[in-house]
Amino acid sequence: IQSDQQDRLEQSKCDGAEKEASLDKISADVSNSIIHFNVGGKKLSTSRKILTMIEDTLLSTIISDEWNKRLVKDIDGAFFLDYDPVLFxxxxxxxxxxxLNPLATRVFSLPIENKNEFISLVRSxxxxxxxxxxxxxENVNSNVKVIDNxxxxxxxxxxxxLAYVAGNLLYFEGKHFIKLMLTLTNMQIGFIGIRPANLPIEIKSIKNSFPIPxxxxxxxxxxxxxxTCTSYFSAWQTFTPKNTFLIELDCDSRTMHITRDQYAQFNYHHFTQIRFIDxxxxxxxxQLxxxxxxxxxxxxxxx
Structure with a gap:
């Protein structure tokens, strides 16, 4: 009798293990199931795992049962997305x-062409x-060189x-943070901030034309x-060779905060300065x- 009970116990364990393995396989099959898209007339297929790897995006929810009923499908049953197929x-x-590379920095690299369109796609x-x-x-004047990606x-x-450079991203909604490291030969900056991207850069002279309209x-x-220079301050006139700045842009409130972290070598003191700009x-x-x-x-x- 004891032997029969032990056999039944072992069989129960085996059945449980097989059931668990079967459930794991079903779960793996679901997560790796292939999703077919028609993107702007071009067919593209990828796994559910890829679409759901970043939570709370439209891609992660687009294949849910709710969206499955709402999305338009083409004649082959592929989900139709009206996006640029190359950028998608x-x-x-x-x-x-x-x-494939879990340790990679998760920051989108911009395509060679249509950078702003790709940024709009990511945000949409x-x-x-x-x-x-x-x-x-890379559309800068001849006095600067842009390198390192x-x-x-x-x-x-x-x-x-005069040497100036602008950023590629366009800011028009939400809150954004840009962190910069400046290395200065004579410990003096030219300018840090933003400008309206749709207005021309007006420079009357290539020599000491500060500030720029x-x-x-x-x-x-x-x-x-x-x-226009609206107020002077003395605390920022002496910069260390290396300076870290954090620009916080709030498009909704139309404000900018520029925070400077500095380590003063003469007294071994670390301090932070913040400037508010309407x-x-x-x-x-x-744009930056x-x-x-x-x-x-x-x-x-x-x-």
């Missing part, structure tokens, strides 16, 4: 890369802003020649509002705008 494929390929699919980081535009800008011209931010000694007069969309003052100064966008 670029996005899916990066999700695939993140899936409800990806959090942390998956986007600004880069420097467009995250580093170096002034290459002589000291008195339509800019909002800080230069080496004053607060700049719409290209952007009511700055028309959307905005930096002016480097001295040769070999450089600015890096930090992740």
């Amino acid at each position: 494929k670029h996005l899916i390929n990066q999700l695939r890369y993140w899936s 699919l409800k990806f959090d802003e942390r998956y986007l980081t600004d880069t420097f535009s 467009q995250r580093l800008c170096v002034k290459t011209s002589e000291d008195q020649h 339509y800019t909002f931010g800080i230069d080496n000694k004053c607060l700049v509002m719409n290209g 952007l009511t007069l700055a028309p959307f969309p905005w 705008f930096i002016v480097l003052k001295d040769k070999n100064d450089y600015v890096r966008i930090l992740l």
Whole structure:
């Protein structure tokens, strides 16, 4: 009798293990099931696992039962999405890369062409802003050089020649954070802030034309509002060779905070300074705008 009970117990354990393995297989099959799309007339297929790897996006909810009934399907039963197929494929390929490389930094790289359209696609699919980081535009004047995947800008011209660079991202809604590291030869900045992206960059001279019209931010000694120096401050006139700045843009309240973290070597003291800037007069969309003052100064966008 004891032997029969032991046999039944062992059989029960085996049945339970098989059932659990079967459920795991079903779960794996569901997560890896293939989803077929018709994106702007082009067919694209990917796994459910890729679509759901980032939570709370439209991609992660688009294949739910509720959306399944609402989405239009083509004659082959593929979900129709009215997006640019090249940009959508670029996005899916990066999700695939993140899936294969769990330690990779999850920040979308911008395509060579149609950068702003890709950014709009990412935002329309409800990806959090942390998956986007600004880069420097390569459409700059000849006095700077943009390198390192467009995250580093170096002034290459002589000291008195104006050198500016703009960001690629356009800001027009929500809250955004941009972290910068500035390395300064003579410990003086040219300008840090934003400008309306749709307005031309008006520079009367390539030498010491500060501030530049339509800019909002800080230069080496004053607060700049719409290209005009509105108030002076002495605390920021002496910069260390390396400076970290955090720009907080709030498009909804039309405000900007620029926070500077600095370590003073002469007294081993760390301190933080914050400047508030009203952007009511700055028309959307905005873009990052930096002016480097001295040769070999450089600015890096930090992740």
